[in-house]
Amino acid sequence: MILILEQLLNGLQYGVMLFLLAAGLTLIFGIMGVINLAHGSLYMIGAFAGTWVATTTGSFWLGIPAGLIAAALVGFLVEATVIRKLYARDHLDQVLATFALILIFNQMIILIFGRQPIFTPLPEVFYGSIEIIPGLFYPPYRLLIIAVGLLVAVGLYFLINRTRVGMLVRAGSTNRDMVRALGVDVRLLYTVVFGLGALLAGLAGYMTGPILAVQVGMGEDILLATFVVVVIGGVGSIKGAFVAGIGLGVVDTMLRAFLPTILRGFMAPSDADAIGASVSSMGIFLLMAIVLLIRPKGLFAAGG
Amino acid sequence: MTEILRIEGLQKRFGGLVATDNVTLDVHTGEIHALIGPNGAGKSTLINQLCGELRQDAGVIHLAGRDISHMPAHERVDLGLGRTFQVTSLLEDFTVRENVGLAVQARDGGNFRVFDRVTARRSVWEETDHLLAGSLLNDRRDSRAADLSHGEKKQLELILALATQPRLLLLDEPMAGLGHVETQQMIETLSGLRGELSMLLVEHDMEAVFALADRISVLVYGQIIMTGTADEVRSDPRVREAYLGTEDA
Amino acid sequence: MRKLILPVLLIAIFALMPLIAELVGKNALMTLSARILMYAMAAASLNLILGYGGMVSFGHAAYFGVGAYVVGILYSHWMSEVPIFGLFPGSNQLLVTLPIAMIVSGLAALLIGALSLRTGGVQFIMITLAFAQMIFFLFVSLTAYGGEDGIIIRRANAVPGLNMRDKTTVYYVILVVAVLYFAWLWRVVNSSFGQVLKGIRQNERRMEAMGIATFRYKLYAFVLAGMGAGLAGALMANFLRFTSPDMMHWTKSGELIIMVILGGLGTFFGPILGAAAFLILEFYLADWTEHWQLGLGIILLLVVLFTKGGILGAVDRLKGGRQ
Ligand SMILES: Nc1ncnc2c1ncn2[C@@H]1O[C@H](COP(=O)(O)OP(=O)(O)O)[C@@H](O)[C@H]1O
Ligand SMILES: [Mg+2]
Numbered sequence: 061m062i063l064i065l066e067q068l069l070n071g072l073q074y075g076v077m078l079f080l081l082a083a084g085l086t087l088i089f090g091i092m093g094v095i096n097l098a099h100g101s102l103y104m105i106g107a108f109a110g111t112w113v114a115t116t117t118g119s120f121w122l123g124i125p126a127g128l129i130a131a132a133l134v135g136f137l138v139e140a141t142v143i144r145k146l147y148a149r150d151h152l153d154q155v156l157a158t159f160a161l162i163l164i165f166n167q168m169i170i171l172i173f174g175r176q177p178i179f180t181p182l183p184e185v186f187y188g189s190i191e192i193i194p195g196l197f198y199p200p201y202r203l204l205i206i207a208v209g210l211l212v213a214v215g216l217y218f219l220i221n222r223t224r225v226g227m228l229v230r231a232g233s234t235n236r237d238m239v240r241a242l243g244v245d246v247r248l249l250y251t252v253v254f255g256l257g258a259l260l261a262g263l264a265g266y267m268t269g270p271i272l273a274v275q276v277g278m279g280e281d282i283l284l285a286t287f288v289v290v291v292i293g294g295v296g297s298i299k300g301a302f303v304a305g306i307g308l309g310v311v312d313t314m315l316r317a318f319l320p321t322i323l324r325g326f327m328a329p330s331d332a333d334a335i336g337a338s339v340s341s342m343g344i345f346l347l348m349a350i351v352l353l354i355r356p357k358g359l360f361a362a363g364g
Numbered sequence: 365m366t367e368i369l370r371i372e373g374l375q376k377r378f379g380g381l382v383a384t385d386n387v388t389l390d391v392h393t394g395e396i397h398a399l400i401g402p403n404g405a406g407k408s409t410l411i412n413q414l415c416g417e418l419r420q421d422a423g424v425i426h427l428a429g430r431d432i433s434h435m436p437a438h439e440r441v442d443l444g445l446g447r448t449f450q451v452t453s454l455l456e457d458f459t460v461r462e463n464v465g466l467a468v469q470a471r472d473g474g475n476f477r478v479f480d481r482v483t484a485r486r487s488v489w490e491e492t493d494h495l496l497a498g499s500l501l502n503d504r505r506d507s508r509a510a511d512l513s514h515g516e517k518k519q520l521e522l523i524l525a526l527a528t529q530p531r532l533l534l535l536d537e538p539m540a541g542l543g544h545v546e547t548q549q550m551i552e553t554l555s556g557l558r559g560e561l562s563m564l565l566v567e568h569d570m571e572a573v574f575a576l577a578d579r580i581s582v583l584v585y586g587q588i589i590m591t592g593t594a595d596e597v598r599s600d601p602r603v604r605e606a607y608l609g610t611e612d613a
Numbered sequence: 614m615r616k617l618i619l620p621v622l623l624i625a626i627f628a629l630m631p632l633i634a635e636l637v638g639k640n641a642l643m644t645l646s647a648r649i650l651m652y653a654m655a656a657a658s659l660n661l662i663l664g665y666g667g668m669v670s671f672g673h674a675a676y677f678g679v680g681a682y683v684v685g686i687l688y689s690h691w692m693s694e695v696p697i698f699g700l701f702p703g704s705n706q707l708l709v710t711l712p713i714a715m716i717v718s719g720l721a722a723l724l725i726g727a728l729s730l731r732t733g734g735v736q737f738i739m740i741t742l743a744f745a746q747m748i749f750f751l752f753v754s755l756t757a758y759g760g761e762d763g764i765i766i767r768r769a770n771a772v773p774g775l776n777m778r779d780k781t782t783v784y785y786v787i788l789v790v791a792v793l794y795f796a797w798l799w800r801v802v803n804s805s806f807g808q809v810l811k812g813i814r815q816n817e818r819r820m821e822a823m824g825i826a827t828f829r830y831k832l833y834a835f836v837l838a839g840m841g842a843g844l845a846g847a848l849m850a851n852f853l854r855f856t857s858p859d860m861m862h863w864t865k866s867g868e869l870i871i872m873v874i875l876g877g878l879g880t881f882f883g884p885i886l887g888a889a890a891f892l893i894l895e896f897y898l899a900d901w902t903e904h905w906q907l908g909l910g911i912i913l914l915l916v917v918l919f920t921k922g923g924i925l926g927a928v929d930r931l932k933g934g935r936q
Contacts (some may be wrong), residue, residue: 095735145918151735152669156874157917159867163910171904284746284863287739295735330756338754345747349728352740356731415822441824453822455815466812469805470823476833477805485805528824 062195067317068310073202075309076209080264081282082289082301083216084257090296091232092250094146095154098138098161099261099286100279106131106262107274108169111180114269120183123266131262132255139254147250166276175276180269205267212260213302220298229253285312288344292351294358304359308344315340367426368393368532368562369414374423376409383409385586387423391532396554396563398573400597401583402606407566408450410583411536414564415447416440427532441471446530450537450566452517456510460501460520463509465492467527492527499523500549515546522553532562539569551575574598582606619882620795627788631781645896647784647852649889650791651845656872656884657798658841663870664879665802666834667814671738672725672745673869676718676839678861680846682752683714685764685856692767707770707777707786707851714847715840721748722839726832742863752858763857770851777851787848794844795885801837802881810834814879871913 085099110127114120138161146154186201220226228249231242265278272278289308293300320336327335339346351359369391376384383406391397399407412418414425416437424433432440455463469475469488483489496505500519504512509520518538525533538554539547551572554563567573573580574594581591584606590597597603627646634642655677662668687710690696690703697703704710725744729737753761769777776782801807809830812820817827850856859865868891876887894912898905 089735093735095738142914142918151738152663152870152874152878153917155669155671155738155867156870157914159871160910160913160917163906164914167904167907167910171907280863284743288743291736291739291743334754334756338751341750341754342747345743345750348740348743352728352731357736417818417821436826437821438824438826441822447822449818449822453816453819455812455819457815458812462808466808467823469808470820470825474805475809475825475830478801478807478837480804481800482803482805482808524819524823 063317065193065196066198067313069198069202069206070317071310071313072306073205073209073309074313075306076206076213077264077268077282077305078286078289078309079209079302079305080212080260080267081286082293082305083212083298084260085286086290086293086296086298086301087229087253088257089290091229091253092143092147094143095151095158096143096257097155097158097283098165099257100281100283101162101165102131102135102138102258102261102279103265103282104169104274104276104279105134105165106265107180107269107278108173108178108265110262110266111178111269111274112173114180115178118181120181123180123269124263127262127266128259129262131265132259135255135258135261136251138258139251143254144247144250162280165279169276173276177273177275180266180274182270186270201270205271208263208267212263216298225249225252285344288348290358292348292358294361297358297360300358300360308347311347312340312344315343366392368395368428369564370426371414372424372426374410374413374425375421376406376413376418377421382586384413384420384583387583387586387588389581389588389591391562391564392578394559394562395578396558396565396576398565398567398577398580399583400567400570400573400580405583406586407583408536411447411534411564411566414534415445441528441530444529444531445534446525446528446532447534448518448521448525448536448538450540452514452521454509454517454520454524457508459506459508460512461492461496461505463520464495464523464527465489467524468492468495471528495523495527500553515542515549518542518546518550519553522550526557530561532564533557535563535565535567537566537568539567539572547572623882623885624788624792627791628785631784641896643780643784645892647787649885649892650787651849651852652869652872652892653885653888654791654794654845654848655842656869656876656888657795658838658845659869660873660879660884661798661801661810661841662831662834662838663873664883665807665814666810666831668730668831668835669738669870670729670741670835670838671866671870672741672743672748672863673838673842674861674863674865675725675745675748676722676842677846677849677865677869678752678856678858679718679721679748680714680843681850681856681860682758682764682846683717683843684710684770684847684850685766686758687713688766688770689758689764705768705770707772710770711790711844711847714843718843718846719836719840721843722836723832726835726839730828730831730835742866745861745866746863749858749861749863752861759857761858763855763859766850766854766856769854783852787852790844790848794841798841799881806830806833875916 081099081103085096088094088096106127109130110123113126114123142157142161146157182201186199186204189197189199192198220229228244232249285308289301289304292308293304319340320333323332323336326332355361367390371387371389374384374387375382387410399410401407409418413420416435420433424431426432427440427443427445430443432443455466458466465488468491469482469485472488474480496502501516501523504516509517512520522538539550542550547569554565554576557563565573565576577594579591580594580597582589582597582603589602589606590600592600627650630646631643634640634646655673659670659673662670686697687704691705692703694703725741729740729744732740752758758764769783771777772786775786777786809820809825812825813827813830820827846860849860872887872891873884874887875890876883876885894909895905898908
């Protein structure tokens, strides 16, 4: 039972990370109609910039603004130089151009930081683990991630539902022309949304640093899972990104944690481990297939 | 069977908006039935439901006595339902001849063949050339659809629909945006088809409607407010108020 | 007649490559040339759905990899003499393994296509990518077949009457299969089905209004494309005498798209030129710097942002300019 709770928390933690990435991605799809493969690169840049500042200054906390600012700056730059040229293009051009960005960013990171993974120093407060409920010890840093993720979710909820920008965002994701007709500076709106997405990606990147290695390629691994979240949640839907992000985070973590053990009940341990590992790494994709069979546009598709 | 099309209680909502509201209508076999109504009345939405592009929320559609309410769009085409689009929708990279040829081929079958040569399908291209020979686009057969004038595109829309050999043709504003001469040509083309097939004609051009239609239905805010002959429509006070009153002098 | 110039020229160049490689004393040239042939096949199969059919599939390397694995798995069972699932014997006969590779990758494409084609637009891109990655993980976790390390194939598949231990013979086998494949593809794009496919790319709505059930045609094309990639992958496994999950990594799918675009989307010879351009670029850039992907990224970005129509498009424009 304790074990299950612990893995549930791990799943929640992974889920909010997915949400931070998927929220930006889904807004960029929904509002600008742009598919941005380089979203994972912004995540990686946030992680590297933040971690670099944290290790040079010795302060974990200084890494946070550094990661956020770096990701947002690169995001603005990318939007202004590349993405802006892609709004009117077809998806294929968008895929290729942002794929090119991945290649460029990966090599630049290798040139600057090398291929070796680097690690984010964790402040002492986060050492060890705390007892949340009797018998359940959990690392406080992971709790922090969960808290930050949920806070961002609440913040986004208010931003989208209670502010003027949010109103435009909502209108934009269902009817792009309407926003234009309202006389809104669409270009500014796009830049803001893209910047916001970059900021969230950078935050996610830096926050994961102490848990996973900060290395080249980290962005692509999570990008694919993020795509699955966006597809399941419904392109353009923040709510969908939240529900699907948490859901997938939990499902993925649970499968990895428990499936091999369960299978060992039926078969030889080596087979159980192999099949368990394979099914759990494919789990989120299978889930996506099932959701698509029932709802081709995802759970909370905007518009339609 | 004297009715080629019978619609009962057709309903379509877009969120809070009821685009077609309990529409009941029939088209007699051989008839040209005009559907008029102000912009946004739901005419295109009705056409799109009839051809299966949009799924109705309620109501039934019978084509020649057969319930087609839940049939996919392409099967309705096989049963003899053709349509044109209000905003022209062509194969822009193909020439006029290739556009028509593909429409003929689509009806003719053999579309899964991977080993034949499409340019060698004689019956397809003979029929294509025959269709084009009798049309205004004969001189333009080798122009890309993208290079056609608006009027020519509207003509091609019509030929593509005819190439599927429909029994009932749904025409969504075939005269929209045409000049006077082109409109006259379109009226002539359509009246030349009278008797060969039935038509449901959505049109704003009253001259054309009165010239062509056997009966006219008036759609306002998603509802049919009346159906009758040209004279009945002209003299109906509700129509004058809702529609003609605003446009006609 | 003029239409035949380019294909004859291409076949002649590829046929002479082993001799040229020997003359200049650079064996790597033959390897490069073989890789171009096989990637050209894979890119051309992608071009069928991407260029002719307008479906932006971002998971095409999966079928390439499945084809390669079929060869690897059949070979390892032939070696161990243990039937697959206790039912089918393994094989080392090229004339057996190639068709099976095509069938299996076609089935994979059928499954993935049937699900993915229910959507469109960005969803389709993401879903094909995700499913391909799922297949990637599947093979990574197949420890029975080497997991991440893949399968080593000691000897290229046998063909009766040929000495397949000789690299040059293998090269010519690849060339023959490639020529046959492109001849077949030529028929497809000029067939009734090809015409429908081109129509769907231009305007799916219009095709439905013509009575075409577009989904079925797209799925059919998707399966044909998957089979083509599987064939190319099966050849690759024979040529490298090795298969690994890396062959179906999603970046490989990206590279296939790049080849198609570089050559010219929806043009018949574009994928061959695109594959050649890409692999030659890689060959020389990689020789020069380990950061060659930086150069590739920049070139790709410039090509996408500032050119239209790839190499063949540029050639057309040059021709047009001269007239
Ligand atoms: N796909 C759609 N989503 C939401 N509203 C729609 C859609 N299509 C049409 N409408 C709305 O339905 C109403 C009827 O539109 P339409 O059928 O195009 O009118 P008409 O063809 O008579 O001018 C309009 O108010 C239009 O804005
Ligand atoms: Mg209309």
